[in-house]
Amino acid sequence: MDTDHSAYEPWETFLAKGIYREPLQPPVIKHARAMGKTLISDLHPNAAEQGALAGRGKAYVSWALCEQDWIKENHCESSFSLLVNARLEADAGFGVHGHHQEEELIYVLEGAMEATVIARDGTRRMEVMGPGDLLIIRLGEQHGGVAGPDGCRYLAIANRHAPDPLKP
DSSP, X not given: OOOOOTTOEEHHHHHHHOSBOXXXXXXXXXXXXXXXXXXXXXXXXXXXXXXXXXXXXXXXXXXXEEBSSSOBOOOOSSSEEEEEEEXXXXXXXXXXXXXXXXXEEEEEEEEEEEEEEEOTTSOEEEEEEOTTOEEEEOTTOEEEEEEEEEEEEEEEEEEEXXXXXTOO
């Protein structure tokens, strides 16, 4: 796994500079060299959980696309809201958290992750994921993940749920 972290900035610096660091024009093609990269310590903290599922350790995140409420790039006309390439250091984890307006996919590229998913009915499932495995988090579910001893690199893709315009 990539161990050169020199391009990763603290969260506050990353937010000030923005997601992408070069001018864009339609049709949009983004280059990896200009994508914002940030180091996040204790990703998605959750005091109700124990160990790494409380959110501990370092995550190195390269932001390919962000249409979240807190940063909107306004490149997508559909409901895509996030695409990041992230790496958790060995035994680091992102805290259990939920999405009420988005579904999320986590696709493992390298290493291993022990994924925890809590279904809408409260059922908790834990399973180790490896390269090529996909975790699907549906609306109203919660999830967290802990990297294995060699860390874990994954893609996270989110899709915002649009309310049905035909329902009152």
